[in-house]
Amino acid sequence: MSETTERVPVEEHISRLKDVLGAALGARATETVEISAGGVAGRIVAERLVSEVPLPGFDNSQMDGFALRAADLTMREGEATLPVAGTTAAGNEPALLPLGAAFEVMTGAPIPAGADVVIPVEFTEGFGAEEVRFTGLSEADITPGRYIRAIGSDIAAGELLAEPGDVISPAQLAVLAACGYAEIEVLEPIRTLVLSTGDEIRRPGSELRPGQLYDADTPLLGAVLETFGHQVVTSRIGTDDPAWFLDALDALVAVHHPHLIITAGGISQGAYEVVRQGLGGRGVQFGTVAQQPGGPQGWGLLEGDLEGRGLLHWRSQHEDARALIAVISLPGNPVSSAVSMETLVRPALAAVDPNCAPPRRIMVRTVEDISSPPGVRQFRRVRVLDDAAAEAGGMPTVALEGGPGSHLLGHLARADALLELAEDDVEVPAGAQLQAVLITGRGAGTR
Numbered sequence: 001m002s003e004t005t006e007r008v009p010v011e012e013h014i015s016r017l018k019d020v021l022g023a024a025l026g027a028r029a030t031e032t033v034e035i036s037a038g039g040v041a042g043r044i045v046a047e048r049l050v051s052e053v054p055l056p057g058f059d060n061s062q063m064d065g066f067a068l069r070a071a072d073l074t075m076r077e078g079e080a081t082l083p084v085a086g087t088t089a090a091g092n093e094p095a096l097l098p099l100g101a102a103f104e105v106m107t108g109a110p111i112p113a114g115a116d117v118v119i120p121v122e123f124t125e126g127f128g129a130e131e132v133r134f135t136g137l138s139e140a141d142i143t144p145g146r147y148i149r150a151i152g153s154d155i156a157a158g159e160l161l162a163e164p165g166d167v168i169s170p171a172q173l174a175v176l177a178a179c180g181y182a183e184i185e186v187l188e189p190i191r192t193l194v195l196s197t198g199d200e201i202r203r204p205g206s207e208l209r210p211g212q213l214y215d216a217d218t219p220l221l222g223a224v225l226e227t228f229g230h231q232v233v234t235s236r237i238g239t240d241d242p243a244w245f246l247d248a249l250d251a252l253v254a255v256h257h258p259h260l261i262i263t264a265g266g267i268s269q270g271a272y273e274v275v276r277q278g279l280g281g282r283g284v285q286f287g288t289v290a291q292q293p294g295g296p297q298g299w300g301l302l303e304g305d306l307e308g309r310g311l312l313h314w315r316s317q318h319e320d321a322r323a324l325i326a327v328i329s330l331p332g333n334p335v336s337s338a339v340s341m342e343t344l345v346r347p348a349l350a351a352v353d354p355n356c357a358p359p360r361r362i363m364v365r366t367v368e369d370i371s372s373p374p375g376v377r378q379f380r381r382v383r384v385l386d387d388a389a390a391e392a393g394g395m396p397t398v399a400l401e402g403g404p405g406s407h408l409l410g411h412l413a414r415a416d417a418l419l420e421l422a423e424d425d426v427e428v429p430a431g432a433q434l435q436a437v438l439i440t441g442r443g444a445g446t447r
C-alpha cells in the first residue's frame, strides 16, 4: 500500500485527479449513433463533420407571394400588372418562369427559373386569378433577391459543422440532420461505478440491525455525476474484508466495464478500512488533502482485464491503455463525499471532459463571525440570504447552515453553497467578502 502522510494542498490533489481521469477518459472508445435517436445532444463528437451540401439546398421563397423578374415589371405610382403563369409550393420541383409573367409561390417553394424577386401576397388582391395587380410597391420591394432565400446563404458546401471534442448542441444536431447526416461517431458516455462500502451500510428499504445505517452516499454522488452526463451504476459492497471487497469489485467491473470507479468510505486511519486495504494492494494511493470536509482521499489508475474477467491490476503491469479505469476514493461521511465531489472531483473532471462544467464560484458577504482551523481549506455550508441583491448585480449575503461536522447531511440539503475559508482564514469577521462554490442542483443555473 502506498501512503502519503502529509496534507497536500487542494490544487495538487486536483492535479493528481486530472492525471488519472485524463488517462482513463482519454482512452474512451467511439460509437455510432443515429442523429434522430434520443440522447444525442450532449454527446461528444469523435469525427470531423463537414457539410457536403449547401443550405438552403436551392433558392426558395421566404414569403407566400409572386415570383417574377424585376425587369418585367413596369411600375406606375407603385402599381403594376402581370399575367400569372402558374403556382408552386414547398416540395414541388422548380418551375420555369415565362418571360413577362409572374408565378404564385408559397413559402419554401423553389424559385421558378428566371425569377429574381418575390413580392408578398399582401401587395395584391390574392391568389387564384389569371392576372396579378400589385399596389403600394416601392423600388425597395422589387430589388432583385428580395424575399429569396439563396442557395448556400446559411451553410456553404464544404463548411465545417463540428470537430472532435465538440459537445453537440440541439441546434448543431438540427444542422447535421438538415445537411443529410443520418448517423455520427461520438465518444461513448462515461460509465461510472459508484460504490459505498462498510458492513454497517444498508440499501434503503432493507431492515436495519442496531449500529447499521442506510446508504446516503451513492444516491448523492450518483445524482451529481448524472448531471455531468455519466451513465451511473450504484452499488454497495457491504463488507469490511478487503479480499471480499476486491472479489465483489471485480465482479462489478466485469459486468459494467466502468471508465471511472468512485468509492465512498473505508479510507481513513481505522482498523477496518476496506477500500484502503483492498485497493492499496493494487497500487491505488491514499493520502490526506488540506481540506475539511474531505481530508482523506484516494486516487489511482487500474486496468481492467482484457479477457473480460474483470480482474483489476495496477496499470504498470500492462501497457495497453484501452481498459484503463480511474479510481477515486472519497471519505464515507456523506458531507465529506459531497464536498469532495464539488471541490476536488468536479474541477478535475471539468478539465478533461467538456460535458462537465467547472464549479460555479461566486463572491459572497458573510453576516456573522466565523472561525476556521489553520492550514486547511474549510468549506462551510451556507444559505444565500439575499437573492434580490444578487439579481440586481449586488453581492449576495450568506449565513452558515449548520456546523462544520461532516455527518450533517440535513444541513447540506438546505445549503446553497460552500463558503471557502482559505488556509490562513482563521478568524473571519462578519461582513467579509469571500468566495463560495454553488452546490450542484441548488438554485437557478447551478448545474
Ligand SMILES: Nc1nc2c(c(=O)[nH]1)N[C@H]1C(S)=C(S)[C@@H](COP(=O)(O)OP(=O)(O)OC[C@H]3O[C@@H](n4cnc5c(N)ncnc54)[C@H](O)[C@@H]3O)O[C@H]1N2
Binding pocket: 196, 197, 198, 200, 201, 213, 214, 215, 216, 217, 218, 264, 265, 266, 267, 268, 269, 270, 273, 293, 294, 295, 296, 330, 331, 332, 333, 334, 336, 406
Ligand atoms: N484517527 C483518525 N480518524 C479519522 C480521521 C483521521 O484523520 N484520523 N479522519 C476523519 C475524517 S476527516 C473522515 S472524513 C472520516 C473518513 O472515514 P472513511 O472514509 O474511512 O469512512 P468510514 O469510516 O467508512 O465512514 C465514515 C462515516 O460515514 C458513514 N458512512 C460511510 N458510508 C456511508 C454511506 N454510504 N452512507 C451514509 N453514511 C456513510 C460511516 O458510517 C461513518 O460514520 O474518518 C475520520 N476518522
Ligand code: MOO
Binding pocket: 291, 292, 293, 294, 295, 296, 331, 333, 336, 405, 406
Ligand atoms: O475531512 Mo472529514 O472529511 O472532516 O469529515
